[in-house]
Every structure is written in structure tokens, then in C-alpha cells.
Amino acid sequence: MDAINSAISFIKEQYKTNEFIPLHIPHFGGNEKKYLIETIDSTFVSSVGAYVDQFELMMQTITETKKAVAVVNGTAGIQVALRLIGVKAGDEVLTQALTFVATANAIAYQNATPIFLDVDLDTMGLSPKAVAVFLEEFGDLREDGCYNKKTGKRIGACLPMHTFGFPVHLEELIKVCDAWKIPLLEDAAESLGSEYRGRPTGSFGKLAAFSFNGNKIVTCGGGGAIVTNDLKLGEKGKYLTTTAKIPHQYEYVHDEMGYNFRMPNLNAALACAQLEQLNKFLDNKRELAQDYKVFFETNGIKFRTETPGTKANYWLMCVELENKGERDLFLKTTNSNAVMTRPIWQLMYRLPMYENCQKDKQINAEFLEERIVNIPSSVR
The missing domain is CATH 3.40.640.10 (Type I PLP-dependent aspartate aminotransferase-like (Major domain))
Incomplete structure (x- = not known):
């Protein structure tokens, strides 16, 4: 819980507000x-x-x-x-x-x-x-x-x-x-x-x-x-x-x-x-991602980063919690404190219109479904 409360404070500090912080809002600063x-x-x-x-x-x-x-x-x-x-x-x-x-x-x-x-x-x-x-x-x-x-x-x-x-x-x-x-x-x-x-x-x-x-x-x-x-x-x-x-x-x-x-x-x-403004947005979000990475690693929470040989746009940034219980606690606590977070999507074959589709064992997908949470990722 201490790590989650610290995360709430850190995110609010990034966006310099105690008001509600959405997940991702547009930035209109050009023409x-x-x-x-x-x-x-x-x-x-x-x-x-x-x-x-x-x-x-x-x-x-x-x-x-x-x-x-x-x-x-x-x-x-x-x-x-x-x-x-x-x-x-x-x-x-x-x-x-x-x-x-x-x-x-x-x-x-x-x-x-x-x-x-x-x-x-x-x-x-x-x-x-x-x-x-x-x-x-x-x-x-x-x-x-x-x-x-x-x-x-x-x-x-x-x-x-x-x-x-x-x-x-x-x-x-x-x-x-x-x-x-x-x-x-x-x-x-x-x-x-x-x-x-x-x-x-x-x-x-x-x-x-x-x-x-x-x-x-x-x-x-x-x-x-x-x-x-x-x-x-x-x-x-x-x-x-x-x-x-x-x-x-x-x-x-x-x-x-x-x-x-x-x-x-x-x-x-x-x-x-x-x-x-795309390049400016990309630079801004990469700076935010680096700040998040340092903070979350220091507090024992895994922050998702790009893989070798790639450059991610960090559209929606995310953390990986230890298990579904930790994920749910993170979601409840952040959203109750005016910081919008959301879980990754429910897997498609859980939806009624796709439940009969052919699939494999989905070991990794189900692991991620229980642990991944998106955090505020707007341009600062």
C-alpha cells in the first residue's frame, strides 16, 4: 500500500495537480x-x-x-x-x-x-x-x-x-x-x-x-x-x-x-x-517514461519498457503488478484518489461473440491480463 500511495503522489507531482488526472488526454499546442x-x-x-x-x-x-x-x-x-x-x-x-x-x-x-x-x-x-x-x-x-x-x-x-x-x-x-x-x-x-x-x-x-x-x-x-x-x-x-x-x-x-x-x-x-507536433509529443512521453521507470523500479513495481531494437511511442504506459490481487488493489486505490488507471483488456475469447473461436493455451495473455495496469500517460 505504501508503494501505491507513493505512486499516486508521484503521478500528481508529474502533472502538477491535485485534481482528477485522466489516463490520456489530447494536447493542443500548435496550429x-x-x-x-x-x-x-x-x-x-x-x-x-x-x-x-x-x-x-x-x-x-x-x-x-x-x-x-x-x-x-x-x-x-x-x-x-x-x-x-x-x-x-x-x-x-x-x-x-x-x-x-x-x-x-x-x-x-x-x-x-x-x-x-x-x-x-x-x-x-x-x-x-x-x-x-x-x-x-x-x-x-x-x-x-x-x-x-x-x-x-x-x-x-x-x-x-x-x-x-x-x-x-x-x-x-x-x-x-x-x-x-x-x-x-x-x-x-x-x-x-x-x-x-x-x-x-x-x-x-x-x-x-x-x-x-x-x-x-x-x-x-x-x-x-x-x-x-x-x-x-x-x-x-x-x-x-x-x-x-x-x-x-x-x-x-x-x-x-x-x-x-x-x-x-x-x-x-x-x-x-x-x-x-508528433516528434515533440514523442520526446515528452519518453521523458515521462524514463521518470516513471526510475520511480517504479525504486519502489519495487515493474514498469514496462521497450524491447531491444525497438523504439516505443509510449502511448499508454503501464506497470506490471505481482498478481491479480495486487492489480485490483492498485486500481481501486488510484481511482479512489483521482488518478485514473485501468486494467488491460479482457481477453477476446471471454466475450460472448468470440467465445467459440479457436485459440491456443494463452498462457502469456492470461498472465498479463491479471497484472497489467495502464497509468496516466498524457503529454506533460
Whole structure:
């Protein structure tokens, strides 16, 4: 209890307040108001406008990819990316149970089924070893891809999520997926600004999706982006997310089922102003993470840090408690003292809509589920 009380005092000291401290709030310290006013004055506040184009170019630069597509939110980005990568109704997708529900929902939206595999303890993201073990037991490699021996269904994609901005072991995971002819799609919703071996997350998979929800490191209220180094897929993504309309000066012709997943120019203006500050946000959060690390290690609590060869954005910072009892005490005490903390997500197969999905033993995921707590991580 003494360590928890010390943590409460330390967190309040970091944010210089005795008022309620949220988990993660946006920081608007740049050109947000200026760009919003410009957008309103232009009257282009909907899905067509200069800031949508600028946002896409900025995302291409930040992620070192060839094409970015602005979308309405990160979930929509994953859904469309799954379609672009070739996932069809009846297919299965390898992913992790330790994730935000949007990862699994996006798979279900494509009328596909998630298979939940374990995570690594160090990254909290999909484990290459778990994927390899699963495929060695259930994989059936054919000319047109990999099939599941148990269900007879095609495994259309592998969808790792970079938990809290900590990159998964991408090199090993890509090697396994390539050997089994399974395309990789990165759920990079939480990892904008994170790096794996000197390259941005989102630049490794066939495609990737990012989120700009109100609690993300960079926000535009909502919003998301699909990125890829495959220009053909990128152009197809832009086409599908803008209702699959054939370009014409005045005619409305749509030649396949598309989506109205467009990001409004108003949101894009806010996103551009936020992206301009990304490096400053990253530096600020890394300084906070270092301060947290020193404090928590001194007080006998494990603070989660980036793995070797990676650079985390430290979007949501977290501690690992000794057991579920300690976790629950930490949650109750901090929240009762105006410091918002929250547990990691409930594992997806515990939810009623995914309880019948195939899964492995989930040893690491269940260990982490009982111990990980997010702590206030806003820019100071």
C-alpha cells in the first residue's frame, strides 16, 4: 500500500495537480485552431479538401510508405485493409486475444473468423513462436495459400497489434508468415511514431492501419489511416473508402460495393496540426517514461519498457503488478484518489461473440491480463 500511495503522489507531482488526472488526454499546442478556422472559411468541411490530401502525404512521410488513405477511424481502416489483402467471407485471420475489441470486430465485419494466438511477455503482442506452433499443428500449405486442418477454412491473413505502442517481433513473425503464404497486416492503431529496427511500424506489413481517436498520441477527434507500399492496393483502398465512385465531373456511377469511410476535411485539418507536433509529443512521453521507470523500479513495481531494437511511442504506459490481487488493489486505490488507471483488456475469447473461436493455451495473455495496469500517460 505504501508503494501505491507513493505512486499516486508521484503521478500528481508529474502533472502538477491535485485534481482528477485522466489516463490520456489530447494536447493542443500548435496550429489546431488556425487550421480549423481556415477549413471553415473555405467551406470544404466534408470529405473533400486540401487538408485530407496533406494528411495523407504527412502519413506517407511519417510511416515511410508510398500511399496513405485517410479514413473515418482505425477500425474501418483495419476492415478495409483486410479486404484489400484478400480476406474473404469464410476465411480465418490469425490474431491475438490480448487486444482492443476493434481488432476482432474488424475481422468479423469481413465475415471472417479470428483465431486467437498467444502473445509474447516482453511485447504483449502476437508471438511469432505461438503462430509457428499453431501452424505446425494445424497449417495445411496449398498452392493458393494456407488452410486450417481443423476447420478446412483458408487462413487469409495474420493481424498482429502493437500493444500500447510496443512493436511485436516483426522480423520473426514475417518469416513465419512468409513460409506459410499468409499476408501480414499490422494493426498499428496504437503505435504511431514507434519503430522496429530503425523503421516505423506500419511499414512492414502488406498494409497497416492507424487510429486517431481522441485518446491517441495524435488525435483528430476520430479518424484513421491505411498505409501501404503497394501503390495499386493503396489506390484501391482510396477508391473503396470513398464509396467506390468512378471519377466523373457530375455523374454518380459506382461499380462495386464500397464504403462511406471518408475522413472529413475538418478532422484532417486537426490531424495535420497534431502530426506537426508528433516528434515533440514523442520526446515528452519518453521523458515521462524514463521518470516513471526510475520511480517504479525504486519502489519495487515493474514498469514496462521497450524491447531491444525497438523504439516505443509510449502511448499508454503501464506497470506490471505481482498478481491479480495486487492489480485490483492498485486500481481501486488510484481511482479512489483521482488518478485514473485501468486494467488491460479482457481477453477476446471471454466475450460472448468470440467465445467459440479457436485459440491456443494463452498462457502469456492470461498472465498479463491479471497484472497489467495502464497509468496516466498524457503529454506533460
